[in-house]
Amino acid sequence: MKVKICGLRHKKDIEAAVEAGADYIGFVFAKSRRQVSLEEAHDLATVIPTSVKTVGVFVNPSMADVLQAVKDVPLDIVQLHGQESPSFVETLGVPVIKAITLSAGTDLSTVSLYPKNVHFLLDAPGSAYEGGSGHVFDWHAIEPKTLPMGRVFIAGGLNIENVHQAVIYFDPYGVDVSSGVETDGQKDVSKIMRFIAEAKGDK
C-alpha cells in the first residue's frame, strides 16, 4: 500500500515520514494554512531521497506556474485539486494525480476522460480551502469496482483509526492524509509514523 503524507512544512516531519516508509511527500502550493513557497519546498525537498516521490498540490494553476514548480523544487508529480480539464492534464505532460471531490451528484464518469496514466485522489469537498478539510466522504456512495483502483488514492479525513478500514473497503493503490496526522494544526511525528504503519499493515 502506497502512502502519501501531505501538507508538510518542516524537515523533521519529512524525515520522520521518510523513515517510517512514506512513498509520497506532498507540498501545498494552493491557498491553504499549509501553503509553502517554491523556495521553501526546494529547501524541504533536499531531505527527500529519490526513492520517495515529491508531489506539488495546486488548484486551477496556470501551466507556466506548474512547470516552473516542477523544475525549481523539483517535483516528480503534480496534484491538481481544482477543475483542471482532461486536455489541460494531457498538455501538461508531467505525471498527474487528479483530485476528485466526492459529494452527492459527483459524476465519476469524467475519470475515463483523463489520460490512462493519470492517478486519481478521491477526497471530501474542502471547507476553508479546496482540500485538507479532515472530512470523510461517504465511502458507500462509491462502488470501488467501477473505478480504476490500481490508480486511485483514497483521501479525506483518514487517520490512525480508520485507515485500515479504508484499505480493506477500497483496496486502493494508495492512501493520503493531512489533518489526521496533525495535533493542534501542526504535523505530529508520532501520528505520521503510526498512520504509515497502519496503512501498510506492519504495526
Ligand SMILES: O=C(O)c1ccccc1NCC(=O)[C@H](O)[C@H](O)COP(=O)(O)O
Ligand atoms: O491540505 C490542504 O490544505 C489543501 C489545500 C488546498 C488544496 C488541497 C489541499 N490538500 C490536498 C491533500 O492531498 C490532502 O491531503 C487531502 O485533501 C486530504 O486532507 P485531509 O482530509 O486533511 O487528510
